Amino acid sequence: MQPSEVLRIAWEAIGKNKVRSLLTMLGIIIGVAAVIIMIAISAGTEATISDQITSLGSNLIYVSSSFSRMGPGVAGSSGGLIYDDATAIEENISGVKGVVVEQDASETVKAGSVSLDSISITGTSPDFLSVRNLTLAEGRFYTADDITNKKKVVVLGFDLAQELFGNTDAIGQTILVSTTRLTVVGVLAEKGTVGDVDYDARLYAPISVVLQKFAQTPFSRIMGDQIRMIFVQVDDTADMDNVILQTQILLAKRHNVSLDSLDFTVTTQEDIIATQESTTSAFRSLLAWVAGVSLIVGGIGIMNIMLVSVTERTREIGLRQSIGATPTDIRWQFLTEALLMSLVGGMIGTAVGVGGSWLFGTVSSMRTVIVPSSILLAFGSAAVVGAFFGFYPANRAAQLDPIDALRHE
Amino acid sequence: MKAVHMIIETNDLTKVYGMDGVSVTALENVNIQIEAGDFVAIMGPSGSGKSTLLNILGCLARPTSGKYILDGEDVSNLDKVQLAAIRNLKLGYVFQSYNLLSHTTALRNVILPLLYDRTRRVPQQEWQGIGEKMLEAVGLGDRMHHQPQELSGGQQQRVAIARALINDPVVIIADEPTGNLDSRSGEEIMGLLDTFHKQGVTIVIVTHDPIVAAHTQRTIHLKDGHIDTIVHNGSSSHPIAKKEADYAAI
Known part of the structure; x- marks a missing residue:
């Protein structure tokens, strides 16, 4: 039989039971829409993360200490980055626009009656x-x-300024950090x-x-001021x-280590x-797997309805056989019907998925x-599911004996 | 001696069903000869083997032993695909319950056998025209686009007859074609079959109704898987010279 006729017969069969066909397709529709929406959401999350990271300044190289590489008593190892490393980079390397060092500490902060820990x-x-785009x-x-x-000056983050001073102007105020008094000279915009x-x-x-007041370690007196990152x-x-x-x-030269056993890491x-992407891709x-499971459930729905359909249409199968349909003709007829249903379901699901993603965003x-x-x-996957779950019912139809099929009530 | 074209010729046709180790012989050594242009009825009580004989003659089942020669070709040992092609091109079926596709127009029902013709005897653009001609021939020129549920039983059976004839088969096999119809519609259907017979169509009809059988030239009575008697119905005219001598009984 010609493919166009096979398609036409399948299409007519689907049209004869519109409600049932639609309900059967629903599994595929939901599965396909779920795959598209889930992937759209995770891709959106990824894009947001990458935008945020890029928003922290561009063309940045992060140099950080890798303490894990050092055992105690490793000869010649210096113990990570020190403040002078940053100066050396700025002075000796061409093409550098700016160098910023960072060292973190955590202290109790007091302003008037407000006291905040850690x-x-x-x-x-x-x-x-x-450099950090703030x-x-x-x-x-x-x-x-x-x-x-x-100088004992300090710049406050936006929320911290709110917490310490509320609506009153923070500039010129004094705060107590641990035991050191610092004067507020600026407040950052929200980030x-x-x-x-x-x-x-x-x-x-x-x-x-x-370095002097909050991050003093015994180490820094010997080796120089230790910093977390450049x-x-x-x-x-x-x-x-x-x-x-x-x-x-x-830095390898300054730290007296070889290039293949660096005590710091350089990342971009x-x-x-x-x-971040490898985290979100997991x-x-x-x-995608969760959505894939719903596709499989949809496929089982198709198989179920196709089996019902084959039973219901046993006489039709018998008639078609009696007027010359071969087992292959019958198999294709039902396989095409299952495929068509999952493809139409796939199309509707794609529309729902794209629309849903847009609406969600x-x-x-x-x-x-x-x-x-x-x-x-x-x-x-909708097509594969249709072919896979349509094959068994189609094969069952193809193997019917024409005499039994014609006699079927 | 006039040359006769033999459409159906069986030679010791035997069908044995094996069920749970017990074998039942449905047909035993049946010899039938049907010439082109014949109109033959097969009668017999239930269990006489007439359904089995019809299924074998209709190439829906294969004999256990013996030969079945259809239109000069031995079809006793063909495989499923070959039998499907034979059914498509050489046989036309008329069923008791019409077996039309629901929600499908009369015209689409009639051209259905053309869809399964792998030899592409009729090009696709001619299907509709041929289908319309067949429906006109059975008197349904004004019902072509009606669906079966919109037609009376007699009209549905006419559609089925048009479908059976569309591939120009060598024989029409009708299984109780009037069984579901009232006597008037039944007479109309038999009249239609008479008309086609007069045009030279070979018809084999299975029935239990003597009035139906009276339309035919010969009635083959089956009993317990054997041919019991063959009765020649003198009333019916035959366009081709009859050759009555050598029908082998039993």
């Missing part, structure tokens, strides 16, 4: 704002002069939480003050690899985004990104 302190340098809401950031002279860092709930003090901003994106290599060579934003495939705060390949994936 407030994160970021000790950093003046370029911090430009802006001031009011006042000023500390200067190189403040750092050199170890929110990126990764696991809440930029609004911490305070920012000159690195020299932080951010290197590169002028030109094309220069990134070169700057990374130079940084590694310079791309690396961090890639790490999440994404979990969602519009009405909720969650961002959704419709991934074209997810439509292909969902549609392809």
Whole structure:
């Protein structure tokens, strides 16, 4: 029989039982829509994360200490990054736009009657704002002069300023951090939480003050002031690899380690985004599997209805056999019907999935990104499900004996 | 001697059903010869083997032993696919319960056998025209686009007859074609079959109704899987010279 006729017969058979066909397709519709929406949501989440990371400044190289590489008593090892490493990078490597150091501490902060425990302190340098893409809401950031002279000044995160001073102006006020009095010179604009860092709930003090007052360790007296991280901003994106290599060579020399056993790690934003993506892609495939299960359930629905249909239409099968249909003709007829049902279901499901993703992204705060390949994936799986679950009923129909089929009541 | 074209010729046709180790012989050594243009009735009480004989003659079942030669071709040992092609091109069925596809127009029902013709004897663009011609021939020119549920029983059986004839079969096999009809509609259907017979169509009809059998030229009576008697119905005219001598009985 010609394919066009096979299709026509299948289409007519589906049309004869519109409600039943639609209910059968519902499983596939939900499955396909679920695959598309789930993937759109996780792709949206990924895009949000990568945007946030990029929003923390561009062309950034992160140099951080890797203590895990050091055993105690490893000869010649220096113990990670020190403050002077940052100066050395800035002075010796070409193509560097700015270098920012960061060391964290955590102390109790008091202002008037308000006392807050375990407030994160970021000790950093003046370029911090430009390198990390942050802006001031009011006042000023500390200067190189403040750092050199170890001025007791502080810049507050937006939320922290609210908590300590409410609606009164924070600029010029004094806060007590541990046992040190600091004068507020600026408040940052709102930034929110990126990764696991809440930029609004911490305070920012000159690195020299932080190293001297809050992050003093026995180690620093011998080796120099230890810092957690150095951010290197590169002028030109094309220069990134070169700057990374130079940084590694310079610091390896300074730390007296070989290039293949570095006591620090150098990463870029791309690396961090890639790490984040590998986390979300695991999440994404979990969602896809859940959606895939609903597709299989939909397929079982199709098989169920096709078996009912074969039984109901036994006489029709007998008649078709009596006028010359071969087992292959009958098999194709029912297989096409199952396939057509899942493909039509797949099409409706795609429409629902795309529409649903769009609606979800519009009405909720969650961002959704419709991934074209997810439509292909969902549609392809619908077709496979239709063929797989349609085969058994179709085969059963093909193997009916014409005499028994004609006699069937 | 006039050359006779033999449509159906069986040679010691035997069918044995095996059930739970007990075998039942439904047909035993049946020899039938039906010429082109014949109109033959098969009668017999239930269990006489007439359904089995009809199924074998209709190529829906194969004999256990013996030969069945249809239109000069031995079809006793063909496989499923070959039998399907024979049913499509050489046989036309008329069933007691019409067996039309529901929710499908009379015209679509009539052209159904053309869909399964692998030899593409009739090009697709001609299907509709041929279907319309067949429906006109059975007197349903004005009902072509009606669906079976909109037609009376007699009209449905006419559609079935048009469907049986569309592939120009060598023989029409009718199984109780008037069984579901009132006597008037039944007479109309028999009149239609008479008309086609007069045009030269070979017809084999299974019935238990003597009035139906009276329309035919010969009635083969089956009993316990054997041919009991063959009765020649003198009233019926035959367009082709009869050759009555050598029908082997039993």
